[in-house]
Amino acid sequence: MEAQELKKGLKLGGKMERVNGKELSYTEFVARYLAKNQPVVVTGIMDDWRACKDWVDLNGHPNLRFFSTHFGKSKVQIADCGSQEFTDQRTIEMSVSEFIEYWVTLNEENKRVYHSVSGDYSDTTNHYDGKPLLYLKDWHFVKEYTEYVAYSTPLFFNDDWLNLYLDEYHMHNDPEYQEQNEVSCSDYRFVYMGPKGTWTPLHADVFRSYSWSANVCGRKLWLFLPPDQCHLVFDRYMKNSLYNIFDNVNESKFPGFKKAVWLECTQLKNEIIFVPSGWYHQVHNLEDTISINHNWFNAYNLDWVWNLLVGDYNEAKELIEDIRDICDDFEALCQRNLAANTGMNLLDFFTFITRMTFANLVQLCNHHGGCEDNSPTSCPSAHHSVLNLISIRRVALKMNSTCLVECRGSSSHVQHILEDPVFLELCSALRRRYEKLHEECHHENDDGKSLVNVPERLNSADIVGSTISNSENLISFINRILGNFLPLLDDSLVSELVEENSAVS
Structure with missing residues (x-):
């Protein structure tokens, strides 16, 4: 489903501000966005990242074989975007090479359908014939590959107490808890990878932290709801939030949903989105996409x-x-x-x-x-x-x-x-x-x-x-x-x- 089709039925109230990161000082970023808890798209500061060269092929698509060759043995969590489990998507464990094989096969089959249906690969409709849409999420790439410097954290997001602390200490000191959560809580620096159509349900970030998300390749559609409207996506008992804002929402269960005014953004390659604390958001990959994501907090949140x-x-x-x-x-x-x-x-x-x-x-x-x-x-x-x-x-x-x-x-x-x-x-x-x-x-x-x-x-x-x-x-x-x-x-x-x-x- 394309961006315009997805947004039908939502009340949209504006688009995200874009700024050139090379023309913005850290002090200005703090005053305009961090302290005010306002989202923004930052451009122009990913040009020298190794990830933007190694992870992208000559056509601007994910260089999937590179991942299989260099990181294929890594075990990662894969979300099934068509299967809900409690308040999130059901996850399974795969190796990176297994996930890449799935993705390559999916794209090859999709390409054959393009040619058979229209004879034109520029047709942007997905034809997955009921196959699951799988999305690699929360890969602790930095912790796992310390010698491979894929990127450097942009200056604006460097005052990161959370990951600084977790580089030296466990967040929770119960030995039994550590054994069970050694990987999942080792840090909050992630790589996300997924084919067109994969998505993340409506949520506010862990710890109500800030986050930043950098697109190495591909396009993403973001829909944001500011904190003062977040009660509108909860049920009448204020216990559970919506899972998917594009579902047929039951107005008697979610009586405030139609009043919500969403901020939209289509994030392009080499753009970074700053997500402030407490902003609910839902994200859809409009193309095959790779992104780098950090959750973080400091004195301001x-x-x-x-x-x-x-x-x-x-x-x-x-x-x-x-x-x-x-x-x-x-x-x-x-x-x-x-x-x-x-x-x-x-x-x-x-x-x-x-x-x-x-x-x-x-x-x-x-x-x-x-x-x-x-x-x-x-x-x-x-x-x-x-x-x-x-x-x-x-x-x-x-x-x-x-x-x-x-x-x-x-x-x-x-x-x-x-x-x-x-x-x-x-x-x-x-x-x-x-x-x-x-x-x-x-x-x-x-x-x-x-x-x-x-x-x-x-x-x-x-x-x-x-x-x-x-x-x-x-x-x-x-x-x-x-x-x-x-x-x-x-x-x-x-x-x-x-x-x-x-x-x-």
């Missing part, structure tokens, strides 16, 4: 992640409430179910933001001891870290106000964390990323040396001697950090802190 976790926690708790009295550890069971269904639980999230707090403390100490700029307030990297700490503090205040037992009980001693080699790698990676984002700001410290000198660069010794075991501890800890680096806070940051303190008190 951390609230979205926390709000989702609280909602999912309450649902998980409600589902098993009837066994509370006979359960030895009801809260632990809630947390296991939350981790299994959502990808992390409340304690995982608290551990995550605590470590990111420590990492941003190290970045500030890098500034304090090694910035070439004589004016602290004009150091972009330090300003960035202060903004991060304010965002974490805001979420910690939310955690504290909910009084959820699950957010307490994780104990992190600052000094022990600062001496951990794994944490050292996290800090070094974070510093390298911020140097890319803020090229005008230069620090003199070599990788890792700043960790040794953190205590010497703080006016308050009790910061390094702190133990963080709950959200209240974390708030107090961040307050002490910001107090030490008060010269870095401009008037707008100070005002934000005052407003948050007033709201809580």
